[in-house]
Amino acid sequence: MSDFFDGATSSKWQASFQRDGFLYIPGFLSGSEVGAAINRLDTLILDKVPSMPPEQAFYEDRDDPSTLKQIQSLYDHHTYFYDMMFGSRFEALAALLLNDRVVGRNMQYFNKPPRIGQPTPPHQDGYYFMLEPNEAVTMWLGLETVDEENGCVRYVRGSHRKGMRSHGRTGVLGFSQGMTDYGRPEDHAQEVFFRTSPGDLLVHHALTIHRADGNRSTSRTRRALGFIYYAKRAQEDTVAKMTYQQKLADELRAAADIKG
Ligand SMILES: O=C(O)CCC(=O)C(=O)O
Numbered sequence: 001m002s003d004f005f006d007g008a009t010s011s012k013w014q015a016s017f018q019r020d021g022f023l024y025i026p027g028f029l030s031g032s033e034v035g036a037a038i039n040r041l042d043t044l045i046l047d048k049v050p051s052m053p054p055e056q057a058f059y060e061d062r063d064d065p066s067t068l069k070q071i072q073s074l075y076d077h078h079t080y081f082y083d084m085m086f087g088s089r090f091e092a093l094a095a096l097l098l099n100d101r102v103v104g105r106n107m108q109y110f111n112k113p114p115r116i117g118q119p120t121p122p123h124q125d126g127y128y129f130m131l132e133p134n135e136a137v138t139m140w141l142g143l144e145t146v147d148e149e150n151g152c153v154r155y156v157r158g159s160h161r162k163g164m165r166s167h168g169r170t171g172v173l174g175f176s177q178g179m180t181d182y183g184r185p186e187d188h189a190q191e192v193f194f195r196t197s198p199g200d201l202l203v204h205h206a207l208t209i210h211r212a213d214g215n216r217s218t219s220r221t222r223r224a225l226g227f228i229y230y231a232k233r234a235q236e237d238t239v240a241k242m243t244y245q246q247k248l249a250d251e252l253r254a255a256a257d258i259k260g
Contacts, residue, residue, distance in 0.1 A: 002092045002093075002095070002096050003092070004089045004092040004093070005092070005093070005096065010096055013025070013093075013096065013097065014096060014097060014099075017097045017203065017205070019158075020155070020157050020158065021155065021156075021157065021158060021159055021160030021161070021204060021205045021207070021208035022155045022157075022202060022203060022204040022205070022208055022210075023097070023202070023203045023204075024194055024200070024201075024202055025093075025200065025201045025202075025203070026196075026197070026199075026200045027197075027199050027200065028089070028141065028199060028200065028201035029141065029198075029199040029201070030199060031198065031199065033199065034143055034198045034199045036080075037080075037084070037143065037225065038143055038223075040078060040080045040081070041109060041143075041223075044071070044074075044077055044078060045068065045071075048077055049065075049068065049071060050065065052071070053253075054249075054252040054253055054255070055072070055248070055249040055252050055253070056071065056072050056073065057070070057071050057072075058070040058071075058173045058174045059173075060113055060116050060117070060118065060173075061116075062255075066113065067113050067116060068111060068113075069110070069111050069112065069113065069117065069118075069173070069174065070108060070109060070110055070111070070173075070174040071108060071109040072106065072108055073106060073107065073108075074107040074108065074109060074225070075104075075107050081107055084107070084225075084227075085104045085107045085227060086104055090139055090227050090229075091104060091229065093139070093201075093203065094137050094139070094203075094227070094229035095229075097137055097203060098135055098136070098137060098229070098231040099231075100135070100231040100232050100233050101231075101232040102137075102229040102230060102231060102232060103229065103230045103231075103232060104227070104228070104229050105129075105136075105228045105229065105230055106226070106227075106228040107225065107226065107227050107228070108225070108226040108228075109223070109224075109225060109226075110140075110174075110222075110223070110224045110225070110226055111221055111222060111223045111224075112150060112151040112212075112214065112215035112221070112222035113215065113221060114150075114215055114217050114218055114219050114220055114221060115215065115216070115217070115218055116215070117150070117151055117214055117215030117221075117222060118172055118214050119151070119172075119211065119212060119213055119214040120151075120153075120172070120175055120210075120211050120212035121170045121172055121175050121178030121179070121211060122178055122179045122182035122187075122209055122210070122211040123167065123175060123177060123178045123179055123209070123210070123211070124159075124164060124165065124167070124179070124206065124207050124208065124209055124210075125138050125204075125206045125208075125228070126164060126206035126207050127164060127167045127177055128177060128244075129206055129228075129230065129234075129236075129241075130236060130237040130240050130241045130244070131206065131230060131234040131235065131236055131237075132234065132235050132237070133231075133233065133234055134164070134206045134207055134234065135206065135230070135231035135233060135234045136205075136206040136228065136229060136230040136231060136234060137203050137204065137205060137206070137228075137229055138203070138204055138206070138226060138227070138228050139201055139202070139203045139226065139227040139228075139229075140153055140201070140202040140203075140204075140224055140225075140226055141199070141200075141201050141202075141224060141225040141226075141227070142196035142197065142198055142199070142200045142201075142202075142224050143198055143223040143224055143225065144198050144220075144221065144222070144223050145195075145196070145197055145198065145220075146194075146195065146196045146222055146224070147195045148193070148195070148213060149215075149216055149217045149220070150215045150216070150217045150220045150221070150222040151212050151213045151214055151215045151222045152193050152194055152195055152196065152212065152213060153193065153194055153196075153202055153210060153211075153212045154191050154192065154193040154194075154210060154211050154212065154213070155191065155192055155193075155202075155204060155208055155209070155210045156186075156187050156190045156191050156208070156209035156210070157190040157191075157192055158190060159187075159190065159207065159208050159209040160204075160205040160206075160207040160208040161207075162207075163207070164207065165179050165180075165181055165182075165209070166179065166180045166181050167179055167180060168180045173252075176248060179209065182209070182211070187209065
């Protein structure tokens with residue numbers, strides 16, 4: 001049992017996650033905790049992001065810093081984020097839901113800038129993770145109010161029990177692989193979405209089909225943090241993964257060079 005959560009709450013969360021392949025926890029962080037995270041992020045964005053290599057910071061338009069959409073491996077950039085990722089409530093929740101010790105693998109910043117924030121294509125994270133068994137969770141922490149207008153997250157309930165679907169290139173930076181056969185009647189019938197407040201947490205299994213809307217708002221951003229944890233029992237195909245990541249990094253560098 002976790003030091004962070006009581007027994008009844010833990011059992012309820014585990015049952016819900018196993019049944020649906022996702023879990024919604026309102027108010028996982030308090031208002032002041034969210035405020036502190038936003039302050040740290042804003043400082044990082046000002047001080048460090050401008051000099052990050054192309055594979056660490058993604059923009060909708062690389063020539064316009066206000067269109068920042070993603071930062072990778074936040075824990076490498078400040079101990080504040082390291083402490084959020086490791087030995088934290090987030091890590092304890094991942095261990096509870098995966099019923100194993102866990103390995104923290106990525107902590108990301110996600111934004112969808114107003115008007116131009118692209119939809120997140122339907123995908124299963126396990127396609128990128130390359131694990132056997134495909135046992136991992138992704139957590140998504142809302143930093144501001146999110147709804148249908150600025151890009152809420154959508155899940156296909158129960159899809160984590162139905163295996164990996166076919167994926168191919170999307171052309172969307174940060175989500176380069178998406179499902180090629182999304183849109184079967186059962187996908188639509190089982191899709192649910194979440195309007196979230198700052199501090200609300202969504203967690204999904206590596207095989208859960210999910211996507212997010214684009215940001216149609218003219219003035220609201222859509223800022224969130226993502227946490228990825230693998231179950232200790234999950235083995236990575238390290239060669240396939242390194243080859244894939246190297247290819248992506250080369251493509252990003254080539255695109256940055258072309259733009260000068
Ligand atoms: O922030 C989003 O749009 C979705 C994030 C997501 O799909 C993921 O982390 O796997």
